[in-house]
Amino acid sequence: MKFDFELENAIEQIKSRNPKKILIQLPEGMKTYTAEIVSQLAINTKTDILVSGNSNWGGCDLALDEAKNLKVDLLVHFGHAQFIKNVDFPVLYIEVKDNTDLNSLLMQSLDKLSSFHNIGLVSSIQHLHKLNEVKEFYEKNNKKITIPEKKGFAAYNGHVVGCEYNSLKSMVDKVDAFIVIGNQFHSLGAALSVNKPIILLDTYNMEIVNMEELKNKIIKQRAAAIDKIKDSKNLGIIVGTKPGQKFGSFENIKKKLENLGKNVFILTIDEMTQDKLTNFYNIDGFIELACPRIAIEDYNKYNKPIITFKESLVVLNELKWEDLVNNGFL
Ligand code: SF4
Missing domain, CATH: 3.40.50.11850 (Diphthamide synthesis DPH1/DPH2 domain 2)
Incomplete structure (x- = not known):
């Protein structure tokens, strides 16, 4: 197998917590191994196993609400290192090793x-x-x-x-x-x-x-997105509801954007998609305070400009564009 899912370690750790029912989260690229993982865990831990079919993009993306709603005893999150330190629910992070010969x-x-x-x-x-x-x-x-x-x-x-x-x-x-x-x-x-x-x-x-060529292309896209936000009248600030995706404070930037004459609306979204944003037809652009990579990585997926919290500081004249480029977008 391409991946080592550390199943012996997972089995030992699960057994030591003695759960009756567990919820498993796998990253997108590892969901294909669900059958192998679940059958091994079921035989060796004798627990009821549920597998989350929702997306899982990082260690920040714990399915805590799902686990609580389903009344499981433990959430087992595969594929990422621990990201959220204090969680009000039993969580087990299992890191996965890639066996690719380098x-x-x-x-x-x-x-x-x-x-x-x-x-x-x-x-x-x-x-x-x-x-x-x-x-x-x-x-x-x-x-x-x-x-x-x-x-x-x-x-x-x-x-x-x-x-x-x-x-x-x-x-x-x-x-x-x-x-x-x-x-x-x-x-x-x-x-x-x-x-x-x-x-x-x-x-x-x-x-x-x-990575130089792609970096330069992305920087041009970021400049264009920031310029469009500067010219926008109606702005949405997207507050992510995933547990570990809280980057920046909306109260602070809302007030400052209003001082620049913008109309600002606070939107809460768990998983951002173009379909969800399409419904906010009269909003000209968005500042997202969830994962900063959504705005950067998914530039071409969205019809309206989306910028990160850090980029919003350029719109607010609190950070120079040159400093963003020289000191980093992340
Ligand atoms: S916030 Fe984004 S980049 Fe950071 S861990 Fe989560 S998914 Fe990865």
Whole structure:
């Protein structure tokens, strides 16, 4: 199997909590393994198992309301490291390891890294168990590799989450470039956070990508979205209702936007979709305080401009566009 779901660990941990009924959450790309996971857990834990069919985008996205409504005894969240620290419900995070062999990618990457000597190394949670092995490989090839210390939402040294790049920022002056092991999502976040070359070891498409081109394209999109919000009269501030997706305070920016002559409406949404926003026909644009990657990643999915909390500070003249570009969008 591509993934190691740490089922022995999961079984032991579930049994130690003695639940009668559990709810399982799997990330989108891992739902395909539902049958294997559930049958193993059912045989070995003797619990009733329910599987959430709703989307699961990160460790922030705990199905707490679902678990409470279904009266389960435990929520088992696969695929992400612990993100929310204090939860008023029993939750078990089970990290998943990706077994992809990185050797060919590492060999391929040497060419793209030829002009860099001091390099920061990070990865998504699924590849974190290979970080020291990767470090050794590059050191044998005369690179100086540093794994940054964890910061903020990151659970481990060298761990990156899509909304947390402070570990990279903390060492940006000490390196020539960063290597990100994972996918485009994490490496684009890194490229939009630090002004250094980001080289992605893409374990899904098995290719090496310099993120510069995509970064520049996204920056142009962000500039256009911010300009459209500046010109909009009716604005919606979207407050996300997922438990770990609270970025910024709506009270504060609502007042300041009103002082600029805007009409501002506060909307609450759990999962953002174009269909939901279409119903707010007379609203010209949105500021979303849920996952900051929705505005950035899903730019083409929405008909109206959507910006993040941090980008709203540019609209409010509290942050210069140049500072956003130089110090990071995330
Ligand atoms: S807020 Fe967004 S980027 Fe951060 S962990 Fe959740 S889904 Fe990932």
